[in-house]
Amino acid sequence: MAPGIFPPDDFANLSEVGIDHRYRLLVDAVCDYAIFMLDRSGNVTSWNPGAKREKGYSADEIVGRHFSIFYTDEDTAAGKPTRLLAAAKARGRVEDEGWRVRKDGSRFWANVVITAIRDEQGALIGFAKITRDLTEKRRLDELERIAADAALVQQAQESEKKRIARELHDDLGQRISALKMSLALLEADVLEHVPKALHGHFGAFREVAGELDAMATSMRRIAADLRPPVLDDFGLEAALDWMAERFEKQYGVPARCEIEAGSLQFNELATISLYRVAQEALTNVARHARATQVEIILSRNGEDCNLRIHDDGVGFPGGWKLRPDAFGVRSMRERIAQLGGDLSIESVPGNGVTVAARVPLSRVTLQD
Ligand SMILES: Nc1ncnc2c1ncn2[C@@H]1O[C@H](COP(=O)(O)OP(=O)(O)O)[C@@H](O)[C@H]1O
Ligand SMILES: [Mg+2]
Incomplete structure (x- = not known):
């Protein structure tokens, strides 16, 4: 066992609860989880390589310090470390997920389990704490959520485009056709009551009809840009x-x-x-x-x-x-x-x- 990782003095009382040498070896071999012990008031009494890797402190630097050092200032001010210990004491075990702070001040998203350790008479000896860095998982979850949101927005946009295209085509398109027809009828009606020699003065009918055609073409182009009917048909x-x-x-x-x-x-x-x-x-x-x-x-x-x-x-x-x-x-x-x-x-x-x-x-x- 590397000296200093499980300081024997601090560990003396833990042998009472049956953590023997083999368990120490096991805990020392774990690099993916921070596994460490706290005394009754929350001071660190042991430290494994996973804890060093995750939080950046060596055993020498951290053993004896209060574990609230791992919490953000806001959490400490709000009494979270004390509350978690009290909950572990009352219920035997407490789990939490949230931001924790490394030695260099950087934050990581952690899953934390604190378990109360009692002796055979039931007296509280201290706490075992297991912390897992979930920053990467959280980042992936977030990316997944963002991608899912983007997909939803895109779907909503597509159905909205489809709706507007259909409305343009069916409603506006029909109205333009109807208007063209009324105009043609009106033109025929007017010209019937006007001497042939004056027909040349009513060219505006043709111009307006031409404008309506251009309008219908624009409308079809805009609708097709939004959603070409050929795609659905x-x-x-x-x-x-x-x-x-x-x-x-x-x-x-x-x-x-x-x-x-x-x-x-x-x-x-x-x-x-x-x-x-x-x-x-x-x-x-x-x-x-x-x-x-x-x-x-x-x-x-x-x-x-x-x-x-x-x-x-x-x-x-x-x-x-x-x-x-x-x-x-x-x-x-x-x-x-x-x-x-x-x-x-x-x-x-x-x-x-x-x-x-x-x-x-x-x-x-x-x-x-
Ligand atoms: N076919 C292409 N030929 C030359 N450059 C291109 C071509 N497609 C994309 N680009 C370059 O890639 C850039 C990014 O394209 P895009 O993401 O569609 O943005 P935007 O078209 O709004 O500039 C363009 O600004 C252009 O410099
Ligand atoms: Mg582009």
């Missing part, structure tokens, strides 16, 4: 095709869409997520790439489904680093992560950017 493959066609028309850059995925039945989340990734990648091509050609490839490879968007543009600028406010790339990553996949975005100087998403087939197809 014909599925992801057709929507990617349509997206490429539309991109080519809008920006004059040839866009090729290749579907090599066979006839996969994509589930709702995969359909919208892969669609949005391609949409964001194409928006980036339009905004940043100065490309002369783009391709979208949806393929299947063993147990994976791959979506690749490649352009032949200028690529990332030299020394490129993802800006913290670059939400495009981030949202692509998030969407793919939600499907249990991963997304890479690479730039070959002089050969544009490739966005490549890989997702397990089991997560993107409809399960029967």
